[in-house]
Amino acid sequence: MNLQNRLDLLERLGQYISADGEPWQTAVERASRENAWFTPEFIQLAANRIATHFLAKDKLSAWATQYKIPAENPHPKNVGIIMAGNIPLVGFHDFLCVFISGHRQTIKLSSRDETLLKHLVEQLYEWDAQTKELIRFETMLKGCDAYIATGSNNSARYFDYYFKKYPHIIRRNRTSVAILDGNESEADLGKLADDVHEYFGMGCRNITKIYVPKDYDFLPLLNVFRKYNQFAEHNKYKNNYDYQLAVLIINKQYYMTNDSIILHENPSVFSPVSQLNYEFYTDLAAVETSLSANNDIQAIAGINHLPFGQAQQPSLTDYADGADTLQFLLEL
Structure with a gap:
């Protein structure tokens, strides 16, 4: 053929x-x-x-x-x-x-x-x-x-x-992260909500951690993320949510929630289903340096990176893990 x-x-x-x-x-x-x-x-x-x-x-x-x-x-x-x-x-x-x-x-x-x-x-x-x-x-x-x-x-x-x-x-x-500066519009946050929630957050291009400036106000984000509150009606997702919430409560760890997703300050770029990790930053350049050296990162959204809402919309040349699959095949 x-x-x-x-x-x-x-x-x-x-x-x-x-x-x-x-x-x-x-x-x-x-x-x-x-x-x-x-x-x-x-x-x-x-x-x-x-x-x-x-x-x-x-x-x-x-x-x-x-x-x-x-x-x-x-x-x-x-x-x-x-x-x-x-x-x-x-x-x-x-x-x-x-x-x-x-x-x-x-x-x-x-x-x-x-x-x-x-x-x-x-x-x-x-x-x-x-x-x-x-x-x-x-x-x-x-x-x-x-x-x-x-x-x-x-x-x-x-x-x-x-x-x-x-x-x-x-x-x-692999997983993906986003960098916020606190000036995101409601529309930006709505697109970020898609990057986080689509496919229940189970894809390597889903955002599982956000980097936010010190004193970041989480309330607008949590309110916009309510667009996915119907996840609470999905049995498997709700089981994950209840479990992760119980773990944080039992361990007396601080968290925020809008009843459909949990925000937790955590250094890991990986987060369990129903949880979004966050980390504060004061030096954006230091964040960029850290992420560029992290082999667990598939995609980055936000400042100077992918626009919000496009993390789960790769093009033909967005190869997983950065390995050019087609070139590999052509060289066999």
């Missing part, structure tokens, strides 16, 4: 998602039943962003041109992909990179996200039978020429061991 055929199929896939037809709605409902964290609203949000930011014709063509992807891949390899399942379709970008590069791929899906990508690939099978030779799913990965694996820090150690003899990209735990 040549490059143009692959580009055409990907564009058609984006149109299929955007059309939101009955087969896609059925797949969304099934995925939501299988994983309570995957609400239909968040599945549609993730899928529509893929259609808009990844599968638009002009963006795909520019991406392929930028990397000078040849019309034919004369020596296709079999790339094994181990996908995460923390947010809906989180492994789509890896699938996309391998597909557009002309390599074959064998995918091991997360048990938490087994429906959505399979459904989309089945559409490709239906539109062009050649895709069956390029994409397949397996419960175990063996005999691949290269590997892309995403998981926790613990699983990454196993991936490093098992795949050390092969070209590989191994991804570990």
Whole structure:
């Protein structure tokens, strides 16, 4: 299958998602039943962003041109992909990179996200039978020429061991932060609320910690964050909220809450579901220096960084962990 055929199929896939037809709605409902964290609203949000930011014709063509992807891949390899399942379709970008590069791929899906990508690939099978030779799913990965694996820090150690003899990209735990100066508008805070709350805060691009100036007034932020108060009706989220609140109360630690999210002063950039860590600063340059040396950071929003509201809207070239996936594939 040549490059143009692959580009055409990907564009058609984006149109299929955007059309939101009955087969896609059925797949969304099934995925939501299988994983309570995957609400239909968040599945549609993730899928529509893929259609808009990844599968638009002009963006795909520019991406392929930028990397000078040849019309034919004369020596296709079999790339094994181990996908995460923390947010809906989180492994789509890896699938996309391998597909557009002309390599074959064998995918091991997360048990938490087994429906959505399979459904989309089945559409490709239906539109062009050649895709069956390029994409397949397996419960175990063996005999691949290269590997892309995403998981926790613990699983990454196993991936490093098992795949050390092969070209590989191994991804570990990462998270994102925001820097505020206290002059944010209500609209800015509303967009920050999205960066924090979308997908229940479970993505590596979700903001899990904010840096605020000394004497920062948290009341406007807490009030704006009430736009997600409906999370209190989500059983799994509410269980996390109640647990984290109980821990802080028992340990007599200071916290703030608007009844749907907990703010806690904590040096860690990672925070549990339902909690947002914060840290005061007096020297912005020192914060920047600290974050630039922190390998746990995926994205930074706020002053001199990503605009609020865009943390969970990566472009085609926003590669996870800073590893250029497409360049890696083209060099196999």
